[in-house]
Amino acid sequence: MxxxxxxxxxxxxxxxxxxxxxxxxxxxxxxxxxxxxxxxxxxxxxxxxxxxxxxxxxxxxxxxxxxxxxxxxxxxxxxxxxxxxxxxxxxxxxxRFAVINQILEQKADFGRSQIGQGQSVQVEFISANPTGPLHVGHGRGAAYGAALASLLRSAGFQVSCEYYVNDAGRQMDILATSVWLRYLDFCGESFAFPSNGYQGDYVQDIAATLHRENAGLYHHAAAAVFADVPADTPDGGDKELHIDGLIKNAQQLLGDKGYRAVFDLALNTVLADIKRDTQAFGVNFDQWFSERSLTESGIVEKSVNTLKEKGFTYEQNGALWFRSTEFGDEKDRVLVRDDGRTTYFASDVAYHLNKLERGFDKLINIWGADHTWLCAACTRCNDGAGRGS
Known part of the structure; x- marks a missing residue:
């Protein structure tokens, strides 16, 4: 009317x-x-x-x-x-009641239009880090994203729903190392679990699976695991340096193959749980996009080099920064840390470049209500908490 x-x-x-x-x-x-x-x-x-x-x-x-x-x-x-x-x-x-006859006549087609006919839209939502189960807070992004996708489809848009899987970076290394340490518990080793490790029962469950399927294959003595690792916070140390030292030792002791086996078991177990939850919630994704694939395909390096070539970066304190304040941001963002590792933000730049190269007409990101670029000024970690945090 x-x-x-x-x-x-x-x-x-x-x-x-x-x-x-x-x-x-x-x-x-x-x-x-x-x-x-x-x-x-x-x-x-x-x-x-x-x-x-x-x-x-x-x-x-x-x-x-x-x-x-x-x-x-x-x-x-x-x-x-x-x-x-x-x-x-x-x-x-x-x-006033004419619409009722219209609804009865059109049935499921009532309210639909072809406003978006011929246009493709990608809607990315939830995208919580696969370092633990989804919680009730992620339901907001799930409901909002799924409803928006349905609305767009009703308006004639060709919609692709996507979950960005943060399966690379420091937080995933912390998860893999946490699982391995709990596995060592099952092997009989005794030590203080790091205060910055993942503490949930699901970590114990994954570690139990690792031990059940591999027995002592990945067993190393606690003395070797904690060798030359900085003290944890309860001992007056630095919990970040402590967990980083444990990650480094895990990678060295297990080797590429062993560490990848632990890493993939943790990732795939948590990801399978996330997929079960989203499906039970009535949310289905057309694409589960791997962050790790960005690094393996070289697009992260490509995107960073593109920003360099266009003059949007500068070096400071050994790190490479993006001049994001020139685009309305509150502060510039680190792309490459002082130790040469790229940041979560750099992967995100590469991910959006990949989205654009896939030819979508419109891109919609739905992030957590409290999402922010955490630790952006820190050149040591700067992993953030994930879109759905």
């Missing part, structure tokens, strides 16, 4: 242009709103007040001319002027 009334007032405006009351380039969209009180009609329009100044007329006088120019409509019972120049519209009672 609002669309119908808007069209009536647009026709009235065109007629007044022909009558010479307004210039041909006068372009105002009539605003139709529900009235707060049914005594003043069903809808109200403030077009007379919008146009009073360019027409150089009193709003109420102009409202009378607008009403006189309104085309007849079987849906409109009467039109009145109120207050300083509001135009109140009373709709026929039968017309």
């Amino acid at each position: 609002k669309a119908h009334l808007t069209h009536l007032f647009e026709q009235a405006l065109e007629q007044l242009k022909k009558d010479g009351l307004f210039s041909a380039d006068t372009d105002v969209l009539p605003q139709i709103n529900h009235t707060r009180d049914a005594r003043f009609g069903d809808f109200a329009c403030n077009l007379a007040m919008q146009l009073a100044k360019p027409a150089k007329q009193n709003p109420r006088v102009l409202a009378e001319k607008i009403i006189a120019a309104l085309p007849a409509s079987e849906h409109v019972d009467k039109v009145e002027i109120a207050g300083p120049g509001f135009i109140n519209i009373f709709v026929h009672k039968a017309s």
Whole structure:
């Protein structure tokens, strides 16, 4: 009904242009709103007040001319002027329920359109780090993303739903190392678990699977595991340096093959749990995109080099920074740490370059309500907490 009334007032405006009351380039969209009180009609329009100044007329006088120019409509019972120049519209009672017949006739097609026909849209949502199970907070992104995708499809868009899997970076190394340390518990080793490790029961479960399927294959003495590792926070040390030292020793002791086996078991177990939860929630993704594939394909290096070539980077304290403040950001962001490792942000730049290269017409990112680029100024970690955090 609002669309119908808007069209009536647009026709009235065109007629007044022909009558010479307004210039041909006068372009105002009539605003139709529900009235707060049914005594003043069903809808109200403030077009007379919008146009009073360019027409150089009193709003109420102009409202009378607008009403006189309104085309007849079987849906409109009467039109009145109120207050300083509001135009109140009373709709026929039968017309108020006409939509019911339309719904019954169109059934599942009711409300659908082809506004987006021929356009492709990618909607990325949830994308929580696969370092643990989804929690209730992730349900917000799941519900919002799935609803938006359905709405876009109803409007004729070709929609692709995507979950970005952060299967690379320091947080995943912390998960893999945490699983391995719990595995060593099953092997009989005794030590203090790092305060910055992943503590959940799911880590114990993955470690139990690792031990059950591999027995002592990945067993190393605790003395070797903690050799030359900086003290943890409870001992007056640095929990970040402590966990980084453990990650380094895990990689050296297990070797590429062994470490990758532990890493992949942790990743695949958590990811399978996430997929079960999203499916149970009624959310299905067309694509589960691996962050690790960005590094392996070389697109991270390519995107960083592109930013360098365009003059959007600079070096400071041994790290490479992106001049994001030139694009409205509150501070610049680290792309490459002082130890040569790329940041989460660099992977995100590469990921969006990849999205653009896939040819989508529109890209929509749905992030967590509290999402931010955590630790952006820190050149040691700067992994952030993931989109869905």
